[in-house]
Amino acid sequence: MDLNFSEQDRAFQQEVRDFIPDGLPADIQEKMKKGLKMRREDFVRWMRILAGKGWLVPEWPEEYGGSPLTPVQRYILTEELTRAYAPLLINQGVRMVGPVLYSFGTDEQKEKYLPRIINSDDIWCQGYSEPGSGSDLASLQTRAVRDGDHYIVNGTKTWTSHAHFADRMFCLCRTDPDVKFQEGISFLLIDMDQPGVEVKPIIMMEGTHHVNTVYLTDVKVPVEDLVGEENKGWTYAKFLLSHERIGIAKIGYSKAQLGKLKEIAALQPSGGARLIDDMDFASKIAQLEIDLDSLQHTELRAVMATARGDAPGPEASVLKIKGTEVAQSISNLLMQTVDYYSAPFIPEAMEAGWNETPVGPDYAATLGANYFSTRKASIVGGTNEIQRNIIAKGVLGM
């Protein structure tokens, strides 16, 4: 398989590189580089800039606002942007519910919701996981009962990213409790700003607020906000998960972090030997570089296969496992570069504008938090153990 970019692809790569210096706001880039907290306004500003270039939802059909970029060009776009420390998108609208709506939604749903996703007027959150249902998602218990022209929804969703600033939630609810788990689930669109929706924060171990528990008590959902057919929600949920895995290895971002690791390892913060000159440490960096290169080739093979029209298969699971392992190893080495200076727990250091004197070099202040934050990567979007099960079944035939 030829993994080289064509002339058009290289021209597109250059176009993206030329765009970044002026197109990516410096304050947002700085926040990402330093591992600082991003706010809704930051994401919205960036996503609107991308939408203006036609680069927010390039994979959508053109009639709904997509762009005529090939899969390889979309790969280049993500790679170049993340390498430059552009923010990762809030995917729940653009990569998750958007494709479900243009594939299975009514004309009214498409008209009402898709333009608001492209313009980031609505931020969406994903109401799948529940306190007793994560990996075993089909066992979910949130109940939706039809009452005239509404459903009445009761239940609890958890680990819900961005729910504290989301406008709408796409939610899996049980509409028929008397059939096989997968056959009694429906896919509802819920307005977050209404009585009965209560969002409580879950603070992660590094001190950030990213996820929430959402309590739904007698929440009214108009029947026109049912997507597709009642009790067929599992089909749409699975379709959506295949979109969730696009770009899951986050190779561009890992490359940027590896560059940062090499820069820091080449410094002599305490006047001693440089870490980069330590054979053991240098060989760990080299191994990560090799892993990242191999991962990139695996991802490119998957992208080229998609470009030929093949459906993405279990390689998405390979990319997820290896991509998150590499990201975690880089954050581990980054923390080692500053040794005990990564230990002080200063959540305020992750706020833009924090101007206290740091303990140790200024770049050390967020490395501990970054290390802890990266632990979640192997859980989000289906744990790495579940991905191994998929490979065992789909590739090894076990």
Ligand SMILES: Cc1cc2nc3c(=O)[nH]c(=O)nc-3n(C[C@H](O)[C@H](O)[C@H](O)COP(=O)(O)OP(=O)(O)OC[C@H]3O[C@@H](n4cnc5c(N)ncnc54)[C@H](O)[C@@H]3O)c2cc1C
């Ligand atoms: C930061 C973060 C953001 C998230 N955002 C969202 C969101 O926006 N919306 C949403 O719906 N969900 C979200 N999730 C939830 C995420 O999808 C679940 O955490 C994940 O699917 C695992 O489910 P669980 O937490 O219930 O763990 P469990 O399913 O209880 O798993 C516990 C452990 O057992 C292992 N395990 C379970 N089953 C098996 C098996 N069959 N074989 C081998 N090992 C197994 C798992 O790998 C894990 O190590 C988020 C999670 C995190 C951490």
